[in-house]
Amino acid sequence: DIQLTQSPSFLSASVGDRVTITCRASQGITSYLAWYQQKPGKAPKLLIYAASTLQSGVPSRFSGSGSGTEFTLTISSLQPEDFATYYCQQLNSYPPFTFGPGTKVDIK
Amino acid sequence: EVQLVESGGGLVQPGGSLRLSCAASGFTFDRYAMHWVRQAPGKGLEWVSSIGWNGASVGYADSVKGRFTISRDNAKNSLYLQMKSLRAEDTALYFCGKDLDYRYYGLDVWGQGTTVTVSS
Numbered sequence: 001d002i003q004l005t006q007s008p009s010f011l012s013a014s015v016g017d018r019v020t021i022t023c024r025a026s027q028g029i030t031s032y033l034a035w036y037q038q039k040p041g042k043a044p045k046l047l048i049y050a051a052s053t054l055q056s057g058v059p060s061r062f063s064g065s066g067s068g069t070e071f072t073l074t075i076s077s078l079q080p081e082d083f084a085t086y087y088c089q090q091l092n093s094y095p096p097f098t099f100g101p102g103t104k105v106d107i108k
Numbered sequence: 109e110v111q112l113v114e115s116g117g118g119l120v121q122p123g124g125s126l127r128l129s130c131a132a133s134g135f136t137f138d139r140y141a142m143h144w145v146r147q148a149p150g151k152g153l154e155w156v157s158s159i160g161w162n163g164a165s166v167g168y169a170d171s172v173k174g175r176f177t178i179s180r181d182n183a184k185n186s187l188y189l190q191m192k193s194l195r196a197e198d199t200a201l202y203f204c205g206k207d208l209d210y211r212y213y214g215l216d217v218w219g220q221g222t223t224v225t226v227s228s
Contacts, residue, residue, distance in 0.1 A: 001170075034214030036153075043203055043218035044145075044153065050213060087153050091212040095167035097143070099153040 002026050002093050004100035006086075012108040019075040021103045023088035028068045032092035035064055035073045038102075039084045047086075048073065075105075083107055110134035110217050112204050117222030124194050128222055130187040130204030135217075138162070138182035141207035143215055144189050146200035146224075156202070157189065161210040172198075194226045 003026040013019050023033065031051040036044040046055045048064035051071055061076040075082055088100040116128040128144070144156040157168045157178040166178050177190040187204050201223050205215030 032212070036215075038153070043220060044215070045218075046208075046214050046216045049208060049216075055214075055216060085152075089153075089155070089214065091214060094158065094212065095155075096169045097155045097158060097167075097212065099145075099155055102152045 001096055002029060002090055002098055004088055004090055004098050006088060006100040006103050009101065009103060011103060011105050013078050013105060014108045015078055015080055017078045017108075019078050019082075019105060021073045021086055021105075023066075023071045023073070023100050025069045025071075025090055027093075029090045029092035031067045032090060033064075033066070033071050034089045034091060035062075036087045036089065037082075037084045038087065044087065078105070110206070112206060112217055112219035114202065114204050114219040114222035117202060117224045119225045119227065120194055121228050122195060122226055124226070125190070125192045126194065126224060128189040128191065128202055128204075128224070130189075130219055132185045132187065132206065135206065137180075137185040139210055141165075141210055141212055142180060142187045143205040143207065144178060144187075145203045145205055145215070145218075146198075147203070147221075148197075148200040151200075154200070158207075158212065159187070191224070194224075196226050198224060199226050200224060 033051045035048040038044040052064045085104045143158045175193045201221040203221045206217040
């Protein structure tokens with residue numbers, strides 16, 4: 001099975017900061033990677049799919065990059081509504097469609 | 109409006125069974141793969157199972173294989189998860205999700221979740 005790791009697991013940042021979260025796969029997954037944002041008590045929200053394609057309606061300050069085993073989610077200028085937990089998910093090799101352990105972005 | 113509504117959760121004793129349902133509306137259900145994802149209290153997301161657009165392709169997490177069965181009824185725009193031999197570690201909020209495509213690219217629509225509690 002493909003394992004995903006995320007770094008950092010916790011990130012403290014200020015409004016306006018540039019934030020980068022990394023997701024690494026234990027083996028190559030081409031570009032079959034999605035990123036989600038989840039706020040407490042809410043269902044996750046799809047931000048990025050196919051590693052770098054911005055989901056409709058998602059602000060352009062979010063971007064994704066990478067292929068193979070290393071991927072990044074970047075928030076170019078953190079906004080108050082971006083404080084949340086972020087998860088990556090691989091959809092290349094199934095089962096399982098593994099999720100990463102999550103990165104919590106908190107207010108500094 | 110595209111919408112998914114889960115139901116069927118509840119309190120069940122260890123070893124018991126539950127059947128979760130997910131009612132879909134606002135999109136052409138039989139054109140998309142569907143998923144179940146769960147989240148234990150205070151924990152991260154765990155993929156549970158997926159099913160292709162026509163039900164021919166299914167997959168399960170090792171943690172539920174042999175105990176859970178995913179199915180869909182395209183005529184009823186509904187997704188199901190039959191859960192048997194439930195364990196305490198199956199306690200979680202269960203989400204159903206629609207994929208972006210008939211293949212697997214990511215879950216672009218999620219339900220609000222239904223809570224399963226396994227306890228004596």
